[in-house]
Amino acid sequence: MKFFSERRARKILEDGADDAQQEQLEATLKNRRRILDKVLTNASLAPYLEQVKTLFQLVQDYARGNYREIPWWSIGAVITALGYILMPLDSIPDFIPVAGYLDDAVVLKLCLDMIARDLQQYRLSKDEAEQQGEINNEDTD
Numbered sequence: 001m002k003f004f005s006e007r008r009a010r011k012i013l014e015d016g017a018d019d020a021q022q023e024q025l026e027a028t029l030k031n032r033r034r035i036l037d038k039v040l041t042n043a044s045l046a047p048y049l050e051q052v053k054t055l056f057q058l059v060q061d062y063a064r065g066n067y068r069e070i071p072w073w074s075i076g077a078v079i080t081a082l083g084y085i086l087m088p089l090d091s092i093p094d095f096i097p098v099a100g101y102l103d104d105a106v107v108l109k110l111c112l113d114m115i116a117r118d119l120q121q122y123r124l125s126k127d128e129a130e131q132q133g134e135i136n137n138e139d140t141d
Contacts, residue, residue, distance in 0.1 A: 009103070009110045016080025017073045025063055028079040032056055035085050044105040045085065051112055055082060058122050067122060074115040081111035 028035075039045040039052050055078050061067035062075050084107045112119070 006106065006110060009107045010114075012084065012107055013077045013080055013111055013114060016083075017076035020072070020076025020079055024079050024083065025059060025075065028059060028082050029056070029063060031083075031086055035082055038085050038104075042104075044102050045108065048105070048108055048112075052082070052108070054119070054123070055111075057126075058119070061122075067125060069125065070115075070118045070122060074118045077111050077115055081108050084108075 036049075036052065036056075039049050045052075058067065058070070059075065059078055059082075062070065085104050
């Protein structure tokens with residue numbers, strides 16, 4: 001896509017991650033339903049639904065202090081990508097048929113790629129915690 005490149009998406013994510021603040025994290029969590037609705041109703045974004053749900057779990061766990069083994073920069077990239085989905089007048093305005101959400105998908109996909117290692121660590125941590133919970137529950141039975 002000529003008018004929206006991976007380089008442009010990377011700049012959006014890097015700038016957003018560098019400038020991210022706690023208020024944006026909270027705003028992202030407040031807008032969870034709106035963001036998920038946009039993902040669900042969009043052909044370009046719908047394939048990422050499960051990843052978006054995982055990103056929200058990550059942000060929520062970070063906000064609650066349940067998971068802090070991730071750099072703030074990665075959290076900043078996530079909240080930038082999720083927030084970008086809500087921006088109606090981004091690089092390619094969302095009201096443009098078909099192409100309107102392609103930039104959102106590019107930003108989201110690039111974010112997933114950029115934090116892949118951190119996201120994998122988070123998933124492993126969640127899996128271990130769930131297994132520990134199951135083991136502890138068996139011990140109390």
